[in-house]
Amino acid sequence: MEFRLPDLGEGLADAELVSWTVQVGDRVELNQTIAEVETAKAQVALPCPFAGTVLELLAEPGETVPVGAPLIRVGVAADAAGATAAGQAVDAPAEQQAVDAPAEQQAADAPTEQQERQSVLVGYGPDSEPVSRRARARGERAVQSPADDLGRRLPTPGGRASATPAARRLAREIGVDLAAVAGSGPEGAVTVNDLHGARRDHIPIHTAPPVTPGHLTVVGKPASGERETRTPISGIRKRTAAAMVASAQHIPQASTFATTDFTGSMELLDHLRATPTFSGLTLTPLALVAKAALVALTEYPEINAQWDEANQEIVTKHYVNLGIAVASERGLLVPNLKEAQTMSLRDLTQEIGRAAESARSGTATPADLTGGTFTITNVGVFGVDTGVPLVNPGEAAILCLGSIRKRPWVHRDELAVRWVTTLGLSFDHRMVDGEQGSRFLATIAALLEDPLTLLGRV
Structure with missing residues (x-):
């Protein structure tokens, strides 16, 4: 069948x-x-x-x-028996095999x-x-790389390596030999966390055998003396590239920036982390920025929209599927939180953590990764002040959170050391003009500068 x-x-x-x-x-x-x-x-x-x-x-x-x-x-059933019989009689002439096969089996084989x-x-x-x-x-x-068949040749009772699907996928991508990794999953299965530990412990990687130029695949570190490494464009990288090309070619984009005093937000986060409400959760500035963006979207719904080229319409969404850009071993992923406008700050904190973990572990579903209406990307975790992200196709804008650092800042007419960050907003200029984009970003900055006003609007 x-x-x-x-x-x-x-x-x-x-x-x-x-x-x-x-x-x-x-x-x-x-x-x-x-x-x-x-x-x-x-x-x-x-x-x-x-x-x-x-x-x-x-x-x-x-x-x-x-x-x-x-x-x-x-x-x-009978198909399997037929396949086994055919394998046992491989040396016999094809005509003899056909004669020896019972009529009932031949019928079952079709x-x-x-x-x-x-x-x-x-x-x-x-x-x-x-x-x-x-x-x-x-x-x-x-011709293929050993990594293409990674884990299938290892001697186990089932005939292949004991590993979770996500771990098997990651092992093939990073070139880690599953045979050299101790599994901590059920029945000794290798997990994604085991592979991360293996990379830190420098577990040996596979290297590709000589292949013809048309099928060149390099896995792991290049051999000494190699001047180039060729990596096939596939999987997430291929799909991300297609989306970014579409964004750059078809969306007229503009960007605006706002630098704001984040000290009040940092103090609020410190206070909330110590409360029972957030016990066991990792409350980060990203969650607070997400809440501020959701509140600002209620004032500027045109930012939460989609350009419908076929029908020549602007589709304004009255719900927010909030995308959170996540850097994973497999590339950039953007899981989104469905109906995020209904979530409390605690709910956002929990869901952002869940979405990031599913993206990094490879368990995010197509439903998790499609249908977004507005996205936030956090480049600050890499020590970058801000960025100019490309708008995701199907959305009107994307918000960028930069690094949050202590800097000299004029506070109440005096120079002081304050927590400061820079926010960036890229938007589709067909739907959002400069005034709308600037006012939307300024609203988010004001809410973060005085987060007590944010709490009053939650």
Whole structure:
């Protein structure tokens, strides 16, 4: 039976195959994870909708597979027996194998159209553009890096490394050998945290064998004497690049900045951290800035909007799905907090932490990473004063929080050392003019300078 790429939701038309967790000849159980795909910047584990033996893998890691295109062929029941018998008789002439196979088995080896339709998840059906794949001539093997097959060759009871899907994906990207990592997960499975520790402990990495120029892949540190490193553009980097190109080409952008005294906000944060309400939570300035932005959006709803080119309309959103830009091992991710306008400061603190952790661990879903209406990026954590971020396609603006430092500042007509930060706002000039953008940013700055006024409006 063929398993086709299902509809993963959010109107996504395709997905990139990241890795297989099974090989030809493996036995799979119902709902066992067989592959990992990436779409809308999210990594998704695909379960198999039926049990049987893997007969053929119909796509290779790195390929972009349209929804509805075939991914894998699995032989069920008699199919599996037939595959085993064929393997045992590989030296016999093909004609003799066909004669020896019972008629009942030959019939079972060819699933009916009805069986195929019942076994496929949402997304079944032919696509106008079938999935592309490398030539699979008899005896031919595609050239690939050891990291492409990382963890599948390791001797374990299940035939492959014991690791979580997110850890397997990260191990392949950073080149860490799973065989050298002690797992702390269930039944000794390697986790993402184990891999972070392995990097700190300098666990050996894989290096690529010599390959032809058309398939060059360098994994880990370059060998001594190499003058160039070529890294395939795929996964999150590929999707982020496409989004940023679209932003730069199609959105006329402008930016404005405001430097503000953040001392009052720092004092408020110190006070709130000591209260039972925030016990066990990591309350950061980002949460307070997010709350100030949400309050300001109630005054300037045009900042929370979308340009609908097809219908020539500006769509103003009366809800806020607040995007939080997160730097992860796999690249830049922007999970968003649904209905953030309804959240208290405590809720925001909790949800920002959850969203950041899911993005870094690779567990964020397509729903988490799509549908944002307004985004905040925090470059201050890298020691940068501010930045000029590009507006995410489908949104009207993005707010940038710079570093918060002690600086000389005139306070009550006297020079003093105060906590100071610079905020930056980039906006789509088709929807937001200079006055609107400046007033919106000034409102956020004023709320952060006197956060007691912010609390009065929560």
